Structures are given as structure tokens and as C-alpha cells.
Amino acid sequence: MIDDAVGRFLASPGAVGRLVVLFCVGVIVVALAWLYPHSFAQANRTARANARLDWVDRELGGGNSVLPAQGIAVEARGWIPERGTFAVAVGEPRPGWSELAIPASLENYMRYYLLPRKIDPDAPWILCFACDRSAYPGARAVWEDPEQGLAILRRGQ
Amino acid sequence: MTVRALAGVTALNVAYAAVGLALLFGFGALGTRRAALRLAGLGYLVGIAAFGVVWTTLLVVGVPFGAGAIAVSLLALGLAGVAAGRVRGERLERGPPLVPATPSLLVTAAGVALAGLFLEALFRAARLLSLQEYDAWAFWVPKGKAIFFFHGLDEHVFTTTPNASYPPLQPILDAAAFHAIGGADATTLHLQFWFLVVAAIFASAGLLYEHAPAWLLWPPLLLVLVVPRFGERLLAPQADVLLDVLVVVAALLLALWLRDAAGWRLAASAVLLAGAVNTKREGIVFAAGVFAAAFVASRPRRWPSLAAASLAVGLSILPWRIWAERHGISAGAPSSFDSSRLGGALRLSFEVLYSNARWSVLPVIATIALCAAAAWGERRLAAYVGLLGLLLFAGGVWSTVGFPDLAITADESGNPIVRYTGSLILLAAVTTPLLLSSVWRKSRQ
DSSP, X not given: OHHHHHHHXXXXXXXXXXXXXXXXXXXXXXXXXXXXXXXXXXXHHHHHHHHHSOHHHHHHTTHHHHOSOTHHHHHHHHHSOTTOEEEEEEOSOOXXXXXXXXXXXXXXXXXXXXXXXXXOTTOSEEEEESOOGGGSTTOEEEEXXXXXTEEEEXXXX | OOXXXXXXXXXXXXXXXXXXXXXXXXXXXXXXXXHHHHTHHHHHHHHHHHHHHHHHHHHHTTOXXXXXXXXXXXXXXXXHHHHHHHHTTOOOBOOSOSSOSSTHHHHHHHHHHHHHHHHHHHHHHHXXXXXXXXXXXXXXXXXXXXXXXHSSOOHHHHHHSSSTTSOSHHHHHHHHHHHHHTSOOTTTTHHHHHHHHHHHHHHHHHHHTTTSOHHHHHHHHHHHHHSHHHHHHTTOSSSHHHHHHHHHHHHHHHHHHHHHOOHHHHHHHHHHHHHHHTTOTHHHHHHHHHHHHHHHHSOGGGHHHHHHHHHHHHHHTHHHHHHHHHTTOOOOOOOOOOGGGHHHHHHHHHHHHTOHHHHTTHHHHHXXXXXXXXXXXXXXXXXXXXXXXXXXHHHHHHHHHHOTTSOSSSOTTTOTHHHHHHHHHHHHHHHHXXXXXXXXXXXXX
């Protein structure tokens, strides 16, 4: 009986086209049956991991992979007024710094994190990442992390 | 995230959908209230594209961006759509049931349930997601923050961030979301992207619903949501998913326009493509590809309307280009053609497109569906989709060849070809149901 049905199906006009359609849908359904539970579980894992983050980790996001320490970003938001400007000065990387802690990445990240504060090479505030402090004579450190070589400098008024 | 932030971003996105539906009413797309429900996802996409294109122009001429101005512009766009519809004599009738009580209702219900379940999980992931992606914090979100804080195209931020030539549509949407949230909260911003994903699925299903049976429609749509590379990056606050969605839904509208010549489809696709060219540089390549494929696959008597739509899309990019030129920002197009890189670029694009680890079986099945449609189905549709796929593929090869500093590698930090290929994968997912249903229908005749 099944042989008859298959025989009739294959003998009917357009059978090959319909077989191709059924094959395509079958393959997609199998792939879906395999991938859907994985992706659904992954989305749940991501949701749980995101919920476990503390406020600073969540707020800094990608900065955790760029900054040598979280403190400089959080402190900079506190010290630099919203209408203020800042410069980013980067020296030789210290051991333990991320490979993303390069001048371009640090400047881009601090621009994002500190907006509406703007970057200006002549700004009164300098975010110093192991920078050469002698380049800023008269600037005093308002915050420092000596272990990582980080500081927030304030140039004279 | 606060309830106020959640309510604000939800209200903004509902407003986008309402404005888009009003514009669709103006184009003569709705007819019935049930059609309005079915096309609400498309309405959302038309809404964000129209809002973004209008605000790109307004920012270029110096109109300040703020909560009041956002509300007024949304209201004005919505009223313009309703007025155009009234002038055309459009009315919203009740219409037949959206999904008639047939066996396909069960498949539709299963598809909606599986999509809904996954989107709910995605919502929980988005709600507290931190901003991780390099491009997002290096330039996309800073530009959005700049529009939010400084109420316009701040010269300092828009000329000194990387990829300064990218148009500002995505940052405009980010800035509007910040106003709705009540602050520049990059965590809650991810919900804006979640709404886009919901609308993309809703729009594709709503458009395909009358043209493909449910058992052909839902499997590819669900699969594209969960394939590894696409599913992991849906919520990244960058413009890639927005660009892919705008281009592919526009391409789908034009595929259906080739069938029925409904003017509203062409108008809506022009709005979406105008949004695409104002989203990323690649948008220009994509839009050119969509129109070129439509010209080749359409009858000459339809060329004038297609030419008018292409012209409108082309003109929409001018305000941003004028602003960019005035500020010394180059177009950022590929600068050279090094033929020695051609072989490597072709191989790379091919390997990325047919990467099972990234996209599962979607590209392979779409290729089979395309060949089947060319052999036994609707040849015009197959020609359009095939040519569009080839043009988009060629665009990816061109970008690798034309930017000598791009490494010939699938590593995303060295070459954006994987992100670029996302548009081809989404195109595969939304056109496969159409191609297969044309084969099924013709094989039964």
C-alpha cells in the first residue's frame, strides 16, 4: 500500500519539485530541532550571567577588557564636571594590562564613558595611563592607583 | 533599569509602529483592520526608517533634537500618513479572520509560540546586558550620546570618532531611546535592539503570510533567529542588524511587487532603503543591488516607477553627504582595486557564506530552493533573488579587494565580511519560503 502511494506520488507531474521542497523543509526542521534548544539555553545563560553582574561591571561593559583598573573611569566621572574637558595620556603598558589597553582604544572608551565631557588635548583634566607626568608641569594628582600607574591629573587653574 | 525606563522605551517603539502604520495607510497598504495588525511589524520598520531619514535632514539643517521635537516629528509623520490615506479615500474595514481555522492554524500557532518563547528569553538577556562590542562603544553609542546631550550633530564627536563617514540614523534612534529611557543608559538601550528583532520577525511573517503556507514560512524564519552567528549578535547596539533588516524587508517587498505591482510595496521599500542608505555606507551598495535586481527582473513598463523610487532613495542620502563633505569627511568608499587580492577575497566570501558553523544549513538550503524555483517554480522570482544574492556577494568581495588594509580573514577584528554576510543570510531566510512555495504551487498544477 505504501509502495503504491509512493509510486503514485513519484509518477505524478511535478513530483521531483515537491520532493525537493519536502527535502528542504525536512533539513531545516532537523537543524531547527538541534539548534533551538541550544540557542534558547544560551539566551537563558546570558540572562542569568547579566543579572549576576554588579553595577560597576555592567556599567563599564567593554571597558573591563580595556581599562587596567575600573577605578579610573568611575573616579573620572566623579571628578570631571559634566561640561568639562579631558585628555587621555598613555605611556608604556604595565605588566598585566590588557592588550587592548592601547592609546586609541583607551581614548575611544573614555570618550564613550565620559560623555558629555569632551576630549581636548589642552583640557584641565588628564587621565594618565602610566603617562610621562613631567609633560604636565604643575598638574596635581587628584586620584591615583600607583600599582597600575593610573592617575587623574588636574592642571593649574 | 527602572519601570519608567522600560515604559518609556516601550512607548517610543509603539509610537514608531503607529507612525509607520499611518504611513502605510497613506500608501494604501492596509484596507482592513486585520491587515493593519498583520503589517504592524512592517509599520514599525517603516516608522523608524522615516523617522531616522527625516531627523537626519533636520539635524543637518540644525533643528535641535529633544523630547518635544521627537514627539512633534512623530505626530507630524503620523498625521501626514493619515491625511494622505484620507485624500486617497482609504478606509479600514473589518476584513476576514487573520488566520482562518484550518490545519495551518496549528503550524502558525507553533511558529508564533516558538518565536515568542525565544524572544522572551532574548528580552531577559537584553534587559541587563552590558555594552561589550568595540564598535558600539568606539563610535555608535558615543554618537547617540552626543545627539542626546548636545541636541545635534556635535562637530567634535562626529568628526573625531572612528568611521566618521557612517550616516547618523542609528545614533538618532539611540538618542531618541535615551530620551524615552530618561538618560544615556547604555544597558537599557539594548531593549531598543530587542524591539527591532521582534519587528523584523513580525514584518517578515506578516508579509509572507499571504504568499507562503505556514509550514514553509516558519521553519526558515525560526532558524535564522537561532543560527549561531546571527543569534549571538542580534542585540549588539550597532547598525548591522538594522541595516540587514531594512534592506532585506525592502527586498522582500520588491519581490512581492514584481508579482502584484502594488504601488504601496514600492513606496514602503523606498522608505526602508532610504533608511538603509542613511544607516551605513554598505547601505548604498545594498540598495543599489536591490534596485538593480528589480530592474532586471521587472517588465519595462514598470521601470519609470522603479526609477522614481531609486531617485528618491538616492536623494535621501544627500543631506548627510553635504554635512560630511563640509566637515572634511570622505565618503569612505573602497579606494583601489588590487586584482592580486581578488582570488583570496572570493574564496573568503564563499567560505564565510557557506559556513555551517555560523549559519547552519540556511545558505545551502536557500541555494537549493533558488535552483528549484528556477527549474520548476517562478522563474522571475528566482532571477530576482539570484541576481540580488550575486550582487550582494560581489559587494562583499569588492570591499575586501578595495580596502587594502583589510586582512583576508574571517576574523572579525580584521575584516567585516562576516557581519556583511549577515544580510545574505537574512535574505536567504525570508526568500526561501517564497521560492519553495512557488515550486510547491507549480508542481501541483
